[in-house]
Amino acid sequence: MTDERPRTISRRALLRGxxxxxxxxxxxxxxxxxxxxxxxxxxxxxxxxxxxPTETVTTPVVYEQLSADEAELxxxxxxxxxxxxxxxxxxxxxxxxVYIDRALGGALSASRDAYRGGLAAFERYCRSSRGAxxxxxxxxxxxxxxxxxxxxxxxxxxxxxxxxxxxxxxMVRGHVLQGTFGDPYYGGNRNFIxxxxxxxxxxxxxxxxxxxxxxxxxxxxxxHRSAYDSDNFEKAIVRSVTREMRHGD
Amino acid sequence: MATRLPGTDVVxxxxxxxxxxxxxxxxxxxxxxxxxxxxxxxTKRDFAPDEIRxxxxxxxxxxxxxxxxxxxxxxxxxxxAVQGGNHPMMNGVGGTTLHYWAQSWRLNPWDFKVVSETTxxxxxxxxxxxxxxxxxxxxxxxxxxFYDRVEHEIGVSGQAGNLQGEKNPNGNPFEGPRQRNYxxxxxRWTRFLDRMAESARTLGWQPFxxxxxxxxxAYQGRSxxxxxxxxxxxxxxxxxxxxxxxTTIPRAEATGRLKVVTHAxxxxxxxxxxxxxxxxxxxxxxxxxxxxxxxxxxxxxxxENVRLLLLSKSRAFPIGLSNNHxxxxxxxxxxxxxxxxxxLFPYDLHAWYGLPAQGVAVDDFADxxxxxxxxxxxxxxxxxxxxDRRPISAASMGTxxxxxxxxxxxxxxxxxxxxxxxxxxxQKTTLPYAANYLDLxxxxxxxxxxxxxxxxxxxxxxxxxxxxxxxxxxxxxYREAGATxxxxxxxxxxxxxxxxxxxxxxxxxxxxxxxxNRYGLSHEVPNLGVLGASVMGTSGARNPTxxxxxxxxxxxxxxxxxxxxxxx
Numbered sequence: 001m002t003d004e005r006p007r008t009i010s011r012r013a014l015l016r017g018x019x020x021x022x023x024x025x026x027x028x029x030x031x032x033x034x035x036x037x038x039x040x041x042x043x044x045x046x047x048x049x050x051x052x053p054t055e056t057v058t059t060p061v062v063y064e065q066l067s068a069d070e071a072e073l074x075x076x077x078x079x080x081x082x083x084x085x086x087x088x089x090x091x092x093x094x095x096x097x098v099y100i101d102r103a104l105g106g107a108l109s110a111s112r113d114a115y116r117g118g119l120a121a122f123e124r125y126c127r128s129s130r131g132a133x134x135x136x137x138x139x140x141x142x143x144x145x146x147x148x149x150x151x152x153x154x155x156x157x158x159x160x161x162x163x164x165x166x167x168x169x170x171m172v173r174g175h176v177l178q179g180t181f182g183d184p185y186y187g188g189n190r191n192f193i194x195x196x197x198x199x200x201x202x203x204x205x206x207x208x209x210x211x212x213x214x215x216x217x218x219x220x221x222x223x224h225r226s227a228y229d230s231d232n233f234e235k236a237i238v239r240s241v242t243r244e245m246r247h248g249d
Numbered sequence: 250m251a252t253r254l255p256g257t258d259v260v261x262x263x264x265x266x267x268x269x270x271x272x273x274x275x276x277x278x279x280x281x282x283x284x285x286x287x288x289x290x291x292t293k294r295d296f297a298p299d300e301i302r303x304x305x306x307x308x309x310x311x312x313x314x315x316x317x318x319x320x321x322x323x324x325x326x327x328x329x330a331v332q333g334g335n336h337p338m339m340n341g342v343g344g345t346t347l348h349y350w351a352q353s354w355r356l357n358p359w360d361f362k363v364v365s366e367t368t369x370x371x372x373x374x375x376x377x378x379x380x381x382x383x384x385x386x387x388x389x390x391x392x393x394x395f396y397d398r399v400e401h402e403i404g405v406s407g408q409a410g411n412l413q414g415e416k417n418p419n420g421n422p423f424e425g426p427r428q429r430n431y432x433x434x435x436x437r438w439t440r441f442l443d444r445m446a447e448s449a450r451t452l453g454w455q456p457f458x459x460x461x462x463x464x465x466x467a468y469q470g471r472s473x474x475x476x477x478x479x480x481x482x483x484x485x486x487x488x489x490x491x492x493x494x495x496t497t498i499p500r501a502e503a504t505g506r507l508k509v510v511t512h513a514x515x516x517x518x519x520x521x522x523x524x525x526x527x528x529x530x531x532x533x534x535x536x537x538x539x540x541x542x543x544x545x546x547x548x549x550x551x552x553e554n555v556r557l558l559l560l561s562k563s564r565a566f567p568i569g570l571s572n573n574h575x576x577x578x579x580x581x582x583x584x585x586x587x588x589x590x591x592x593l594f595p596y597d598l599h600a601w602y603g604l605p606a607q608g609v610a611v612d613d614f615a616d617x618x619x620x621x622x623x624x625x626x627x628x629x630x631x632x633x634x635x636x637d638r639r640p641i642s643a644a645s646m647g648t649x650x651x652x653x654x655x656x657x658x659x660x661x662x663x664x665x666x667x668x669x670x671x672x673x674x675x676q677k678t679t680l681p682y683a684a685n686y687l688d689l690x691x692x693x694x695x696x697x698x699x700x701x702x703x704x705x706x707x708x709x710x711x712x713x714x715x716x717x718x719x720x721x722x723x724x725x726x727y728r729e730a731g732a733t734x735x736x737x738x739x740x741x742x743x744x745x746x747x748x749x750x751x752x753x754x755x756x757x758x759x760x761x762x763x764x765x766n767r768y769g770l771s772h773e774v775p776n777l778g779v780l781g782a783s784v785m786g787t788s789g790a791r792n793p794t795x796x797x798x799x800x801x802x803x804x805x806x807x808x809x810x811x812x813x814x815x816x817x
Contacts, residue, residue: 081655087664107306143656150654173655174645181640182301197660198667200601200640203298205486206475207602209437216440216599232486233297 061097065104065112070119071097076135077122078176080146089193091180099179099188111171118161118168122149125159185226192224203227251530256541257283257508258816259808260529261548262515262557265344267780268548269493270399270798271805272501278809282507283540284498285531287314287549288340289511291347291494296484300639303483307335308348314340314514318695320552320702324743325684330703332693337748338550342509343494345550345748346462346794347484350605351491352633353405353462354791355396355799358389358425359616363680363787366617367627375627377711380680381580383786386758386767389425395799395806397428402802403491404468405795406433407460421457421610423618433465436474436607441598441671445609445634448729454613459633461606462491462795471495480604481637513538516697517561518545518777524565526777532697543816544808548780548801551581551750552702555687555783558754558764560699571771576764577754578687584749584788585677585708587741588716590723592732593649597668603636605674614722615790616678626714628678631790632723634671643667649734673723676749677715679708679788685744687753706744716740749782749793756784756800769804776816778804 063071075097082091091097104112122145126134129148130141137145148154152166161168179188181195183203189195195202201215202223214220227233258280261268268284275282289312302308315338321330338345359366364384367375376382399405409430410420435458438446449456463480466473472487480490488495501507513533521527528541547554558577561570569577611632612618621627644663647670648654652662685706693701708716720737727735757763760772765784771777780801782793789796808815 082660083657085657085660087657087660090660146655177644178301178305178641181644182305183299185299186301194644195640198640198644198663200643200667203477204602205298205477207477212437212439212476212599212602215602227297227299230297232294233299234294 063101066097066101066115070115071101073119073123073134074100074115074172076142077146077172080142081173081176082180088197089191091176093190094180094193095188095190096176096179098190099182099186100175102187103175103178108175111175114162114168114171118172121159121161121165122154122168125149125154125161125165128159129154183226183228185228192222195224196222205230205232251537251539253539253541256528256543257281258542259283259544259546260285260540260542261546261780262518262529263287263344263547263549263553263781264342264493264498264509265548265550266346266349266493266794267797267801268546269343269346269498270403271546271548271780271801272493272507273402273497274802274805275809276501276504276506278806278812280506280809280812282501283542284507284509285513285515285529285540286340286342286509286511287514288312288342288344290342290509291484293484293486293488296486298477298479298483298486300479300641303348303479304481304639305641308339308482312340312512315550315553318553318556318699318701320687320704320746321690321693322704322743322745324705324707326705330690330693330705332701333746337746341494342498342511343492346490346492347494348482349748349794350481350792351462351794352606352792353400353407353460353795354789355424355427355460356389356392356787356789356791356796357423357612357616357618359618360787360789361385361388361392363627370617371621371627375621377627377680377682377709379682379684379709380711381683381762382680383755383757383759383762385786386756392796392799392803393425393428395803396795399795399798399802401429401432403462403493403496403798404433404464404471405431405460405462405491406435406465407431408435408458410457418455419457421612422455423612423615431460433468435459436461436463436465436604437476438607438609439599439603439636441600442607442609442634442636445726445730449609449611449726452725452729454611454726456609456611459606459608459610459635460795463604463606464489464491469496474604476602476604476607478602478604478639480606481639514697515557516699518547518557518570520561520563520565520570520774522565524774526570526774544776544778546778546780546805547754551753551781551783552687552704552746554779554781555581555753556689556699556702559689566773571754571764571773571777573773574760574764576762580681580752580755580762580786581685581687581704581706582679582681582751582788583706583744583747584751584793585679585712585716585741586674586747586749587738588677588720589672589675589738590720590727591647591670591672591736591738592727593666593734594669594671594731595733596731598636598638598671600636600638600668600671603638605635605637608633608635611722611726612790614719624714624718626711626718628680628711628715629790630675630677630715630719632719632726633674633676634726635674638668640667646670647736649736651734671727673727675716675719675723676788676790676792677712677719678790679712679751681752681755681786682709704744704746708741708744713740749788751782751785751788751793754779754783755786757786768807769800770808770815778808780804
């Protein structure tokens with residue numbers, strides 16, 4: 001029921017956007033893969049070669065649940081959790097913040113207040129303990145502030161975390177992982193950044209013995225597809241419910 | 250006032266693993282059945298390989314009646330009970346078999362005779378203090394024909410280890426004799442599973458592939474398994490997982506004698522002044538209906554079976570249906586499945602495309618397959634190493650103290666190790682105890698205003714001693730296969746809400762200690778039967794579903810054969 005969200009957003013965003021450029025922006029903003037669904041199952045396209053990263057980065061993202069400031073702060077945190085480094089792009093490029101934003105309007109709506117309150121508490125904690133908002137702190141101070149939140153040391157004393165700061169950190173980390181490594185249908189894992197990072201060879205609906213052998217020999221190319229690029233599956237989360245039979249009549 | 254519907258021969262409450270199987274022998278015998286199911290029908294088109302939908306968000310698209318009545322938990326009588334989060338089971342035509350692991354074991358012969366075999370071999374004093382364990386009213390050989398029937402009716406893949414007394418070293422040498430081989434060969438192994446089997450043999454153990462209600466090849470017109478890696482909490486997109494939803498239920502419906510009513514919640518089993526069941530009352534879209542029936546089967550999950558009986562009070566049964574001996578909810582146990590062992594290997598395991606039922610089992614330390622003379626426990630555990638990996642859960646792996654949990658060092662760690670970890674599943678003999686039981690929570694109610702089940706239960710010394718002993722064996726096995734880092738989970742304590750919940754309506758000859766007789770019919774109500782693991786008095790060291798299904802078939806066949814005398 002709540003999971004209708006990604007598609008609803010997509011449609012609304014499409015309507016809001018003007019013309020093809022707007023549609024493309026909306027599509028990438030919600031992670032409805034800009035990759036054509038005609039990509040063959042055995043695609044051999046290497047990671048990152050399908051969508052121009054610059055295009056994704058410069059596309060303005062329309063946030064539905066988070067304020068621009070909240071989204072920026074969450075992005076700064078996500079960038080520490082899974083940073084861009086010599087091993088490739090991280091959570092931000094993967095669209096983890098977009099994933100969280102979309103989910104907060106649907107499946108994760110119960111966490112909306114935890115984000116609003118937690119992000120505000122985090123900023124208060126950074127100001128009171130280190131004298132500046134998170135994004136203005138040095139790299140070293142940013143990391144130590146995050147460690148305080150993770151370990152629960154930022155709990156209480158004016159920062160105002162509802163419950164333990166560690167619980168807030170755990171929630172954010174869990175959702176960043178979902179947004180980086182989940183199916184791109186939900187707005188994250190853009191360009192299959194997450195799956196390529198851990199060498200997940202991708203969604204396949206059939207894995208023959210030959211494919212398993214290829215995997216074991218290091219010769220299986222990653223399959224860059226969402227589960228919903230296949231026509232096999234209902235995208236609707238709640239099927240329109242029609243009762244098969246009414247009692248004995 | 251409830252709308253009274255036309256009568257039927259039999260009502261089955263719940264069309265899951267047990268009720269969905271029992272429907273077939275009943276309709277085959279010419280009886281008219283109404284199957285009442287809280288959930289909806291789902292098909293293979295609903296079963297996308299989507300980790301967020303299936304595993305992270307816990308099947309949000311299904312009807313979740315069970316989530317509105319999650320049991321409360323406490324370790325002992327002196328503690329306050331607290332309600333848990335989600336219910337581990339689901340509602341739907343086919344029930345939890347839609348997304349279960351589908352491991353389909355027979356119990357081993359010892360599991361039917363725990364008391365007499367322990368007494369014979371070690372002395373009666375070795376039965377743990379406080380345990381209410383009894384021998385089953387019959388032995389393995391009584392259930393064997395029904396195991397055989399269900400294995401072939403739904404389709405189970407596996408490797409026989411004891412075919413009519415002849416041992417096969419490729420199968421489980423400790424299993425009871427079976428009259429026929431499995432209808433399909435075992436699921437394939439990966440290179441890692443081959444290596445684990447080899448390591449077990451090096452240790453002198455006897456590894457074998459586990460049995461699964463999953464097609465290893467085309468069977469009955471349905472596809473073989475596609476090994477796509479989303480079987481754990483995922484429905485099958487090619488109908489290769491042999492849920493009653495794609496096997497016995499459609500066959501029963503094809504007879505024209507099974508009517509399936511979905512989105513219906515049974516609130517009470519009704520009885521007359523003579524103490525016979527007259528039918529069930531259920532809610533559908535907030536409308537109340539009474540479905541008259543000459544016989545009623547309770548066939549929901551253990552918690553719901555017990556709950557419905559306790560809620561169905563009447564003049565004849567003032568503290569719950571079939572509960573005049575106060576045994577409903579007693580002899581409860583949930584399988585000790587925790588206390589796992591997790592290992593890190595210096596090589597990729599290639600586990601992305603597999604399923605939890607694809608694995609290597611070792612039964613050398615299960616049941617009474619080894620000498621307990623010098624040990625401080627009875628029973629044992631089954632060691633199970635299997636394939637199961639998806640990207641979010643892989644990235645969420647523990648770091649074995651080798652890396653922090655975020656940042657560049659973490660990223661480098663998961664990049665290298667996401668496919669290098671394995672967790673063993675160790676199912677352990679769990680006994681019933683007088684102090685472990687189910688009853689109605691005095692405070693917490695479901696949205697309809699009915700109390701939920703309260704679980705008062707903890708693992709006792711026997712279970713903890715098994716966990717410790719089995720973990721040591723598992724550590725040896727992983728080390729032999731080259732693991733560099735191994736972590737043992739805690740030994741366990743409180744029993745949580747479990748997918749392997751037994752007892753509460755135990756089967757036995759003595760009505761003073763058992764709710765149903767040796768055929769699964771109530772000792773107190775002549776036209777009431779109970780299906781599911783709630784009738785089982787011991788757990789064994791393996792998954793319960795096939796045993797619950799074999800018992801369901803046997804009970805249904807008994808009712809059909811003695812129909813006139815039962816409902817007269």
